[in-house]
Amino acid sequence: MRRRQFVAAAAASTVLAPLGARVLSAAPPPQAITPALIEAAKKEGKVTYYTAMDLSVAEPMAKAFEAKYPGIKVAVERTGAERLFNRIGQEVGSNIRRVDVANSSDAAHFIVWKRQGWLEPFLTPDMAENLAADQRDPDGAFVNQRTHLSAIAYNTRMVKPEDVPKGFVDLLDPKYSGKLVKGHPGYSGTIMTATQQLAKALGWEYFEKLSKQKVLQVQSATEPPKRIEAGERAIAVDGSDYLFWMAKERGAPIEVVHAVEGTPQVSNPMAVFKASPNPNAARLLVGWIMSPEGQEFIVNVSGQYPANRLVKAKAGRPALASIKTLPEDPLEVEKTADEIKTRYQRYFKV
Amino acid sequence: MTRNFDLSRPVLAAVAALLAVMIVLPVGWLLVVSLTGKDGGITLANFVALFTDPTFVDPLITTLIIACSVSAICCLVAAPLGWLVARTDMPFARTIRTLVMASLVTPPFVGAIAWEMLAAPNSGLLNQLWRLLSGMPPDEALFDIYSLGGLIFVISCYTFPYVFILVANALDRMPGELEDASSMLGAKTWQTARLITVPLALPTLLAGALVAFLQALNLFGSPAILAIPAGFHTLTTRIWSLFQFPPKPELAAAASVPLLVLTVLLLRAQAMALGRRGYAVLGGKYGAPRPIRLGWLRGPAVALALFVLAMPLFLPYAALFNSAFSRVASRIVGPETITLHNVKFTFLELSSTMPALKNTFLLATASATLGALLALLIAYIVARKAVRGYRVLGFLATAPLAIPGIVLGVGLFLAYTRPPLALYGTLWILLIAFVTIELPAAYQQLGSAFHAVHPELEEAGRMLGATRLRTLADITAPLLRSAVIATWCFIFVATIRELSAAVILFTSETKVLSVLIFDLKESGDVGAIAVLSLTMVAITTVVIAAANRLHARPQSRAA
Numbered sequence: 085m086r087r088r089q090f091v092a093a094a095a096a097s098t099v100l101a102p103l104g105a106r107v108l109s110a111a112p113p114p115q116a117i118t119p120a121l122i123e124a125a126k127k128e129g130k131v132t133y134y135t136a137m138d139l140s141v142a143e144p145m146a147k148a149f150e151a152k153y154p155g156i157k158v159a160v161e162r163t164g165a166e167r168l169f170n171r172i173g174q175e176v177g178s179n180i181r182r183v184d185v186a187n188s189s190d191a192a193h194f195i196v197w198k199r200q201g202w203l204e205p206f207l208t209p210d211m212a213e214n215l216a217a218d219q220r221d222p223d224g225a226f227v228n229q230r231t232h233l234s235a236i237a238y239n240t241r242m243v244k245p246e247d248v249p250k251g252f253v254d255l256l257d258p259k260y261s262g263k264l265v266k267g268h269p270g271y272s273g274t275i276m277t278a279t280q281q282l283a284k285a286l287g288w289e290y291f292e293k294l295s296k297q298k299v300l301q302v303q304s305a306t307e308p309p310k311r312i313e314a315g316e317r318a319i320a321v322d323g324s325d326y327l328f329w330m331a332k333e334r335g336a337p338i339e340v341v342h343a344v345e346g347t348p349q350v351s352n353p354m355a356v357f358k359a360s361p362n363p364n365a366a367r368l369l370v371g372w373i374m375s376p377e378g379q380e381f382i383v384n385v386s387g388q389y390p391a392n393r394l395v396k397a398k399a400g401r402p403a404l405a406s407i408k409t410l411p412e413d414p415l416e417v418e419k420t421a422d423e424i425k426t427r428y429q430r431y432f433k434v
Numbered sequence: 435m436t437r438n439f440d441l442s443r444p445v446l447a448a449v450a451a452l453l454a455v456m457i458v459l460p461v462g463w464l465l466v467v468s469l470t471g472k473d474g475g476i477t478l479a480n481f482v483a484l485f486t487d488p489t490f491v492d493p494l495i496t497t498l499i500i501a502c503s504v505s506a507i508c509c510l511v512a513a514p515l516g517w518l519v520a521r522t523d524m525p526f527a528r529t530i531r532t533l534v535m536a537s538l539v540t541p542p543f544v545g546a547i548a549w550e551m552l553a554a555p556n557s558g559l560l561n562q563l564w565r566l567l568s569g570m571p572p573d574e575a576l577f578d579i580y581s582l583g584g585l586i587f588v589i590s591c592y593t594f595p596y597v598f599i600l601v602a603n604a605l606d607r608m609p610g611e612l613e614d615a616s617s618m619l620g621a622k623t624w625q626t627a628r629l630i631t632v633p634l635a636l637p638t639l640l641a642g643a644l645v646a647f648l649q650a651l652n653l654f655g656s657p658a659i660l661a662i663p664a665g666f667h668t669l670t671t672r673i674w675s676l677f678q679f680p681p682k683p684e685l686a687a688a689a690s691v692p693l694l695v696l697t698v699l700l701l702r703a704q705a706m707a708l709g710r711r712g713y714a715v716l717g718g719k720y721g722a723p724r725p726i727r728l729g730w731l732r733g734p735a736v737a738l739a740l741f742v743l744a745m746p747l748f749l750p751y752a753a754l755f756n757s758a759f760s761r762v763a764s765r766i767v768g769p770e771t772i773t774l775h776n777v778k779f780t781f782l783e784l785s786s787t788m789p790a791l792k793n794t795f796l797l798a799t800a801s802a803t804l805g806a807l808l809a810l811l812i813a814y815i816v817a818r819k820a821v822r823g824y825r826v827l828g829f830l831a832t833a834p835l836a837i838p839g840i841v842l843g844v845g846l847f848l849a850y851t852r853p854p855l856a857l858y859g860t861l862w863i864l865l866i867a868f869v870t871i872e873l874p875a876a877y878q879q880l881g882s883a884f885h886a887v888h889p890e891l892e893e894a895g896r897m898l899g900a901t902r903l904r905t906l907a908d909i910t911a912p913l914l915r916s917a918v919i920a921t922w923c924f925i926f927v928a929t930i931r932e933l934s935a936a937v938i939l940f941t942s943e944t945k946v947l948s949v950l951i952f953d954l955k956e957s958g959d960v961g962a963i964a965v966l967s968l969t970m971v972a973i974t975t976v977v978i979a980a981a982n983r984l985h986a987r988p989q990s991r992a993a
Binding site for chain 2 (some may be wrong): 096134138139143144146147157158159160161162163166167169170171173174175178179180182183192242262270271289299300301303304306307310311313314315316317336422429430432433434
């Protein structure tokens, strides 16, 4: 399962070499979480965590870290991955030192940041041992924090059983016109990643036709789950699957569909920034999130697929291996992101 | 004017320099960048690229349609309402006037979010209610807020109060004798209205129409919230989208120029329209206008006024309160479903809340203080013609009116992300933006206040040997106290609700409340938005109430 699961990260890192990004020949020696590191982190007293994860997971996770290491405040800066990339670009470009740790749903961004020399390689012994090779950059510049899918989902009160779509192509049926909601690849890394995979699998004509379906265009991949729960639209074309599941488990009338064409898979890398103003707290946070304890926390709250092999996926959710997924290709996303945004805007007008 | 040396010269130099930093530099950079090609040479290529690109031309046309419609709707609503309040014996006229002005406290983007809760085609509370009452099938909607019409409606809701205030104030001042004469000559009530009142009010209405047009033209928040889900852009959202990755500042700068030019032209037109108003007041003292008796129409009139007020005020706040205490905004909260989840999340979990509140409060206080002082100084210099070149200061203080918030944001970004003043990433750049945006209104308020203070009082002070600044501090300032407090409040409130410049200029560390709400909007966290919006409005209301206790007249102005 692991092999297939994270083809993406592996693909990204093997192709990285010819781009001249490989300054170090191997990952740095693992750094243990020592009492000295914890002490230094407490002296810094805070850490800024840029993330694209939904606030309902990110903020409790931050609070759990704060409880584990009292005296260190976590500032969660959440927005869409594409916005994060823009903000970090503008801030680092203007010498504003703010970001300590970045985590986003667009793996392509980490290729860019690594090439620019903005990332500080960091692995704990636990990460070195328990992350499969395809879960981390060979130079240790970034690791995959967790994996989720961009799934189709629907409100069971608004879609009759015989009308449930089986996949993406089904959604082009005129009977779904005006019933769809979807996120935007110019905002969300999940949607950007998914758009690249779907355009490759189904062709851009798919999106051209989809744009004629009177789609409610929201920004974040975290919003379609909220919109179908509210009953604003019957079907989400895309969206972070963990939020569909969380809503369902909370009793919302929501079902997830794994498309016959395959469901886009999204890894969520994380890295420490070289210019981090709180380098020790940054390492402590990354070390904790990737530790079995941190990974378990993410799994318990959200049921996203963990990267650390010591942690099991959430019971009651379908195993990743059992789902037909589309191949993730961060390098291709990196090369074609501009084109994807431009084409998308041409079809959807925004 | 005296030749004695005092501090006035350096102060004046400082004011002029400050205005240059605030206005000349950003606009200058905007123009330079819009004319710069990829090779660094001067070119019109950016403009050619824009005007041949349908993704820019379409928003331009859409924006003009919106601005014209909003302008027409605002006049159609504000004129009768203003007339009812100012010239008739409608019950509760004073309360209604206060409530219309109070609706201006609502930031337009918060209003837009509240209207999403009310009139989203499927989950909107009004649509659900209508389905319940009429049995309308689930796929149909009475209102669809995600449409051009929906956007026009919501912008109108938060724009008509400006027109209303202008019209009501003008009708207050209009001499009653002319109407009396008309009725004495045998004209019926409605004939008098048609022949006397309407023509006299027309220039004001025209000015109001232009104010509404400008508002609609330059608004960013409401279109960002309603137009993008519906699949179209306006000019401001398009400019903003050019700032998203990969940022194209040269195109954003070029796209800002039409907005700038249009605004300048309209302001000229507005000045002309307001200038003509002079003929209405012929001099001499007039009696207070006699209220027109509505008779049996009093009931319907007050019902109409309350119906209008439901749009910007009662309905949106009901929706905000509902979703603040509800798990899902599309469900009416009941005794069993009421929850403090959103309140807890916003204040205990959301780590951006406290920094954003702190930044907002700090910036609003600093902007209000600095802005009121600056406006006071400039108004003084201009009113007393204290130095040569005072007209330039007056012009510069009014000029920002012509700069839409988002355009100023782009200009400041271009000017202050480079040396010598790399202010981007600090609160200073936001302070400059807010003070600049609010300066014209503040300057106009204090300018008119200065006309009420006799120069003789100041001259007496000067003759007794006080310097100009001393005179200003000891004599003029106390006399202007209430006007200054009103101006301070005005800037404070306006700063708290500013979004269009802030959304371009903020960084993660300098995030303000309006930007935080916008961020939350993009991820659909409506519960937290409702809590934050209500907090924002509560703070604003408390500040206004506190200022009222300082015996200041609350003022709301069209700006």
